[in-house]
Amino acid sequence: MKEITYLEAIHEALDEALSNDEKVYLLGEDIGVYGGGFGATKGLLEKYGAGRIRSTPISESAITGVAVGSAMTGMRPIMELQFSDFVTIAMDQLVNQAAKIHYMYGGSTKVPLVMRTAAGSGTGAAAQHSQSLENWLAHVPGLKVVQPSCAYDAKGLLHAAVEDNNPVMFYEHKLLYPLKEEVPESKFLIPLGVAAVKRAGSDLTIVATGIMVHKAIAAAEILAQSGIEAEIIDPRTLVPLDEDTILRSVAKTRRLLVVTEAVKRSGFGGEIAAVVAESDLSMQLLAPIMRLGGKAIPIPCQQDLEYAAVPQIEDIVKSAMKQMDAFKGGLV
Amino acid sequence: MFTYDRVLNKCKKGRVEMKLANEAGFSNNDFIEMYRKMWQIRIFEETLEQLYKNGEIHGTMHLCTGQEATAAGSAGLLRKQDWITSTHRNHGHSIAKGTSIEAMLAEILGKKTGTNQGKGGSMHIADPDHGHLGSNGIVGAGFPIAAGAALTAQMNGTDQVVICYSGDGATNEGSFHEAMNLASLWHLPVIYFVENNQYGMSTATADSMNIRHISQRSQSYGIEGITIDGNDLIEVINTTFRAIQKAQSGGGPTLIEAMTYRYCGHSKSDQRLYRKKTEEQWWQDNFDPIKRTKKTLLEHGILTKEECAQIPLVVQTEIKAAVVKVRKDPKPDLTDLETQVYAE
Numbered sequence: 201m202k203e204i205t206y207l208e209a210i211h212e213a214l215d216e217a218l219s220n221d222e223k224v225y226l227l228g229e230d231i232g233v234y235g236g237g238f239g240a241t242k243g244l245l246e247k248y249g250a251g252r253i254r255s256t257p258i259s260e261s262a263i264t265g266v267a268v269g270s271a272m273t274g275m276r277p278i279m280e281l282q283f284s285d286f287v288t289i290a291m292d293q294l295v296n297q298a299a300k301i302h303y304m305y306g307g308s309t310k311v312p313l314v315m316r317t318a319a320g321s322g323t324g325a326a327a328q329h330s331q332s333l334e335n336w337l338a339h340v341p342g343l344k345v346v347q348p349s350c351a352y353d354a355k356g357l358l359h360a361a362v363e364d365n366n367p368v369m370f371y372e373h374k375l376l377y378p379l380k381e382e383v384p385e386s387k388f389l390i391p392l393g394v395a396a397v398k399r400a401g402s403d404l405t406i407v408a409t410g411i412m413v414h415k416a417i418a419a420a421e422i423l424a425q426s427g428i429e430a431e432i433i434d435p436r437t438l439v440p441l442d443e444d445t446i447l448r449s450v451a452k453t454r455r456l457l458v459v460t461e462a463v464k465r466s467g468f469g470g471e472i473a474a475v476v477a478e479s480d481l482s483m484q485l486l487a488p489i490m491r492l493g494g495k496a497i498p499i500p501c502q503q504d505l506e507y508a509a510v511p512q513i514e515d516i517v518k519s520a521m522k523q524m525d526a527f528k529g530g531l532v
Numbered sequence: 533m534f535t536y537d538r539v540l541n542k543c544k545k546g547r548v549e550m551k552l553a554n555e556a557g558f559s560n561n562d563f564i565e566m567y568r569k570m571w572q573i574r575i576f577e578e579t580l581e582q583l584y585k586n587g588e589i590h591g592t593m594h595l596c597t598g599q600e601a602t603a604a605g606s607a608g609l610l611r612k613q614d615w616i617t618s619t620h621r622n623h624g625h626s627i628a629k630g631t632s633i634e635a636m637l638a639e640i641l642g643k644k645t646g647t648n649q650g651k652g653g654s655m656h657i658a659d660p661d662h663g664h665l666g667s668n669g670i671v672g673a674g675f676p677i678a679a680g681a682a683l684t685a686q687m688n689g690t691d692q693v694v695i696c697y698s699g700d701g702a703t704n705e706g707s708f709h710e711a712m713n714l715a716s717l718w719h720l721p722v723i724y725f726v727e728n729n730q731y732g733m734s735t736a737t738a739d740s741m742n743i744r745h746i747s748q749r750s751q752s753y754g755i756e757g758i759t760i761d762g763n764d765l766i767e768v769i770n771t772t773f774r775a776i777q778k779a780q781s782g783g784g785p786t787l788i789e790a791m792t793y794r795y796c797g798h799s800k801s802d803q804r805l806y807r808k809k810t811e812e813q814w815w816q817d818n819f820d821p822i823k824r825t826k827k828t829l830l831e832h833g834i835l836t837k838e839e840c841a842q843i844p845l846v847v848q849t850e851i852k853a854a855v856v857k858v859r860k861d862p863k864p865d866l867t868d869l870e871t872q873v874y875a876e
Contacts (some may be wrong), residue, residue, distance in 0.1 A: 225687065251687065257717065262676040262710035269680020272665055273615065275687065277680075292707070296670045297677065305658035305666050306649035307872040341873050365875040
């Protein structure tokens with residue numbers, strides 16, 4: 201084990217995947233000398249050459265289509281979309297092509313590609329470079345959606361994504377790139393569809409995705425000072441979703457708070473809430489399910505406004521307290 | 533069989549150009565086979581028309597009647613390991629690439645035995661075992677996908693080539709321009725074969741672009757573009773053959789614009805109000821690709837009149853028999869509904 205950053209973990213997984221399988225190649229804008237939008241591919245051009253580290257013109261539709269076509273014919277492309285907002289320009293190839301080809305062609309063709317992209321707010325990049333649109337793709341049958349919250353998960357999940365025979369959307373959060381933790385130096389896999397219990401607790405379940413996992417953990421520490429023990433579940437992959445781990449936790453705590461950075465309206469938080477609401481547990485809950493998510497606004501640039509646009513630690517603490525109060529109010 | 537390998541062998545002997553079967557050194561049978569393919573395409577489409585009228589087809593379809601030479605003369609040159617991507621109007625390309633007519637019929641009639649196990653229908657015929665990477669319902673989506681397949685060939689160091697079929701209207705999509713640029717930049721072994729049948733659904737090409745020829749668009753991307761008579765089988769063969777050779781020798785993509793005409797409407801709901809019946813008749817009377825090929829074959833003594841008349845009759849019988857057989861095939865089971873969403 202070695203302490204490395206989230207960004208280094210991704211770089212390491214890419215490096216290992218490239219060296220393990222000659223069918224793996226990278227493509228995307230500025231992934232060569234520049235090292236990719238945030239540096240994940242730095243040094244790989246020198247190591248693997250321009251034939252496998254393919255820096256492209258600014259053509260998201262072509263990048264994605266080329267990834268699809270090469271995946272259909274035996275390659276295992278890992279493409280980078282510099283900002284997750286650019287998924288909008290690649291949407292036809294992801295939604296109408298990559299997601300549907302296996303089914304629509306009667307199982308005759310596989311599309312094993314990974315789309316890596318940097319998502320989320322907090323960098324002052326404003327409305328067109330700060331979104332969290334992972335739920336758009338989670339809605340589409342045929343795609344898998346991965347959202348790692350830490351370096352360890354990022355490496356293990358990226359390896360699993362590369363080895364998967366389906367199109368896997370891999371959402372990295374920009375603010376997580378510098379976060380360090382211990383990660384095995386050699387290759388390992390975290391299966392897609394297995395949630396992680398990031399903190400154990402018995403009073404309330406907080407299911408948080410991506411960067412919100414860290415905010416939820418920080419909130420849990422504050423709540424602990426008031427004697428409230430929150431259990432933090434990180435689904436790690438939205439599709440497939442590990443419903444069992446969520447339900448097991450809620451069966452224990454009988455309270456659920458869901459936190460996503462993505463806009464709350466029509467977001468994936470609603471899906472997680474529904475998993476519990478539609479289960480037998482819904483009649484045993486001690487408080488109504490609550491969701492926290494981004495405000496229904498474009499992400500603004502100015503720091504204070506940007507901060508207020510998405511859930512913060514204090515919002516999570518407040519919502520958790522409210523859940524506990526609902527019990528005190530006599531809801532049994 | 534008329535195959536690209538044979539053309540290549542002749543070429544190796546120093547003859548790049550071929551005007552006709554005997555000049556290029558093809559056997560008469562090679563040409564007869566191609567003529568037969570054109571009839572297969574036409575009769576297949578006419579059969580579908582009838583089955584649709586009978587109410588046997590669920591969903592719409594886009595027939596390529598009148599465009600037989602573009603399909604047969606291009607996909608007909610490819611080997612099994614070469615690839616094509618096709619469009620909503622794919623039946624001709626699929627047949628020419630070697631996909632089973634019976635499996636296509638089964639697909640269109642909603643049978644489990646279909647090319648796509650009944651999950652795709654007319655618009656999505658795919659047959660990777662014969663190098664058919666699939667037909668696409670999204671206009672223009674095939675351009676970068678074909679480039680991706682060509683990249684696979686290039687990275688694996690094989691001599692496989694890809695033909696990407698599209699219609700004229702698709703070249704107004706952004707994906708066309710992005711793919712053209714990238715394919716040129718990376719010298720990918722892909723041929724962009726545009727069947728300009730003069731209308732994108734109801735919109736005439738003149739009303740959708742301010743240039744005379746779609747092939748002019750290639751200039752922006754540093755690749756060769758050529759406009760040909762797509763209803764002249766020999767011209768289609770010669771042009772595609774040269775493009776294949778170029779692609780295989782690292783010369784990169786070619787944009788072929790083949791002028792042609794679809795006899796029927798865009799799809800089953802099209803009443804063709806945007807063009808005159810006299811225009812349709814004019815094309816059918818003067819430029820029908822099957823009639824023109826027949827004339828050439830007769831002139832060169834490759835076939836007799838009687839033999840020419842025999843071919844469509846045999847094809848007709850074969851396709852009729854296929855329909856009878858496929859009708860009895862099983863439908864997909866409801867247990868198939870949620871399978872194959874994800875690959876193992």
